[in-house]
Amino acid sequence: MSKVRIYTLARDLGVDNNKMLEILDGLGVSYKSVSSTIEEDTVELIKQILEEEAAAGTAAPADSAPVQASAPQAAPTQPETQAASAPQPQAAATATAEREPVAASAPAAPSAPELPHRAPVVTIMGHVDHGKTSLLDYIRKTKVAAKEAGGITQHVGAFEARTSKGKVVFIDTPGHEAFTTIRARGANVADIAIIVIAADDSLMPQTREAIAHAQAAKVPMIVAINKIDLPQADPERVKTDLTQLNLVPEEYGGDLIVVPVSARTGEGVEDLLEYISLTAELEDLRADPKGEFSGVIIESRVDRQAGVLATVMVQEGTLRVGDFLVVGENYGKIKAMTDSNGGRIKEAGPSTPVQVLGFSEAPASGEKVFSAKNEHAARELIAQRVSDRRDAEAARTQRRRTLEEMMGP
Numbered sequence: 068m069s070k071v072r073i074y075t076l077a078r079d080l081g082v083d084n085n086k087m088l089e090i091l092d093g094l095g096v097s098y099k100s101v102s103s104t105i106e107e108d109t110v111e112l113i114k115q116i117l118e119e120e121a122a123a124g125t126a127a128p129a130d131s132a133p134v135q136a137s138a139p140q141a142a143p144t145q146p147e148t149q150a151a152s153a154p155q156p157q158a159a160a161t162a163t164a165e166r167e168p169v170a171a172s173a174p175a176a177p178s179a180p181e182l183p184h185r186a187p188v189v190t191i192m193g194h195v196d197h198g199k200t201s202l203l204d205y206i207r208k209t210k211v212a213a214k215e216a217g218g219i220t221q222h223v224g225a226f227e228a229r230t231s232k233g234k235v236v237f238i239d240t241p242g243h244e245a246f247t248t249i250r251a252r253g254a255n256v257a258d259i260a261i262i263v264i265a266a267d268d269s270l271m272p273q274t275r276e277a278i279a280h281a282q283a284a285k286v287p288m289i290v291a292i293n294k295i296d297l298p299q300a301d302p303e304r305v306k307t308d309l310t311q312l313n314l315v316p317e318e319y320g321g322d323l324i325v326v327p328v329s330a331r332t333g334e335g336v337e338d339l340l341e342y343i344s345l346t347a348e349l350e351d352l353r354a355d356p357k358g359e360f361s362g363v364i365i366e367s368r369v370d371r372q373a374g375v376l377a378t379v380m381v382q383e384g385t386l387r388v389g390d391f392l393v394v395g396e397n398y399g400k401i402k403a404m405t406d407s408n409g410g411r412i413k414e415a416g417p418s419t420p421v422q423v424l425g426f427s428e429a430p431a432s433g434e435k436v437f438s439a440k441n442e443h444a445a446r447e448l449i450a451q452r453v454s455d456r457r458d459a460e461a462a463r464t465q466r467r468r469t470l471e472e473m474m475g476p
C-alpha cells in the first residue's frame with residue numbers, strides 16, 4: 068500500500084491545500100502538515116467526497132436558463148468496477164458560448180468580497196557563511212554574493228523574485244554576530260523564515276539566534292540544509308541537532324519542514340520553493356491594494372549623488388510617486404521609485420519592496436511608514452508625534468526628580 072503526501076494529492080486532484088485539510092478534519096484523520104502522508108484508503112475516501120461535492124455542485128445552479136437540452140444523456144450506467152471514475156466531460160460549454168453573447172454568466176455565489184492574495188515575504192536567516200546570499204543568488208540567477216565587500220552581508224537586501232510558483236519576496240539578512248537587530252527586524256516583516264544551515268557545520272550560535280527570532284515573531288519556519296554538495300556534508304547530523312532544540316523534522320515524526328539544498332548545484336532549490344508556496348498558501352496571505360497605505364523601512368542609506376534612498380516594503384495599500392510619507396518624525400515626498408531590479412516604477416502594491424527617493428533624512432530601518440494626504444497633513448502628524456515624545460520625556464524627567472528627592476541627598 069503506497070502512501071501519498073497531502074499536498075501532492077491536492078495538486079493531483081486540483082483542489083487547494085486548505086480544502087484538503089478541511090476534508091481530512093471532517094474525516095477525523097490526523098496529520099502534522101500538508102507534507103504529511105496519508106493512507107490509500109483515505110485517498111479513496113477523499114476522492115469520493117470530492118466527486119460527491121462536484122456532482123452536487125453541478126446540480127446546484129437552479130436559476131440558470133435551460134441547460135444543454137441537446138446532448139443526449141447516455142443512460143446512467145452503473146460502473147461495473149471501482150476503477151478510475153471518469154472525469155465529467157465539459158465539452159458542451161464552448162459550443163453554447165458562441166450563440167448567446169454574454170448574458171447569463173457564471174452563477175456567482177453571493178459571498179463577501181475577499182481581499183486579493185499577496186506574495187509571501189520570506190526572510191532568509193542563519194549563521195555567517197552558511198550560504199544565505201548564495202541561495203538567493205541561485206534563485207535570482209544573479210551573482211550578488213561575489214560582489215559583496217569581504218563576502219559578508221552587512222545589510223538587509225529585499226528582492227522580488229519570480230519563481231515557477233509565482234512571485235516571492237525574499238529578504239536577505241546578515242549572519243555575522245554583530246547584526247542581531249537587523250536579523251530581528253528581518254524576522255518581524257517576514258511571513259515565512261528560511262533558516263539556512265550549512266550541512267558541514269550544523270547548528271551554530273547565529274543559527275540558534277535566527278531560530279529564536281523566528282519563534283519570537285511567530286513566523287513559520289522552513290529549514291534549508293545547504294551545501295549538501297560538499298563531501299563532508301552531514302545533513303543527518305543537522306536534523307539530530309535540530310531535534311535537540313525541540314524542532315523535530317518531519318522524517319522523525321515532527322512537523323518541521325527540512326529541505327536539503329545546494330546553492331552551488333541548485334539541487335533541492337525547486338523543492339524549497341515548493342514548500343515556500345505551500346506554506347504561503349496555508350497562511351492565506353491577503354492585503355488590500357486599494358486600502359490605506361502602510362509599510363515598513365527595510366533599510367536606508369545616503370547616496371552622495373541621489374540623496375537619501377530608503378527601501379520600503381509595501382504592506383497595505385499602494386504607494387505612488389508624489390505621495391507624502393511619514394516615518395517617525397521624518398517625512399518625505401516620493402520623487403522617484405524603483406523596483407528591486409532597479410527599474411523605474413510609478414506605483415507599487417502590497418508585498419513589493421521599493422526604493423524610494425524623497426526623504427531628507429535617512430529613516431531608521433524597522434520603522435513603520437504611513438502616508439499623509441499632503442504636506443500639511445504630514446507636518447501636522449509629525450508635530451503631534453514630537454509633542455507626544457516631549458511630553459513623555461518631561462514625564463520621565465519629572466519621575467526621576469521625584470525619585471531623587473525622595474531618596475534625599
Ligand code: GTP
Nearest residue numbers: 195196197198199200201219220242294329330331
Ligand atoms: P553572510 O551574509 O556573511 O552571513 O554569509 P551567507 O550566509 O550569505 O553566505 P554566502 O552566500 O556569502 O556564502 C558563503 C560561502 O559559502 C561562499 O564562499 C559560497 O560560495 C559558499 N557556499 C554557499 N552555498 C554553497 C553550497 O551550496 N555549496 C558550496 N560548496 N559552497 C557554498
Ligand code: MG
Nearest residue numbers: 199200219220
Ligand atoms: Mg550573505
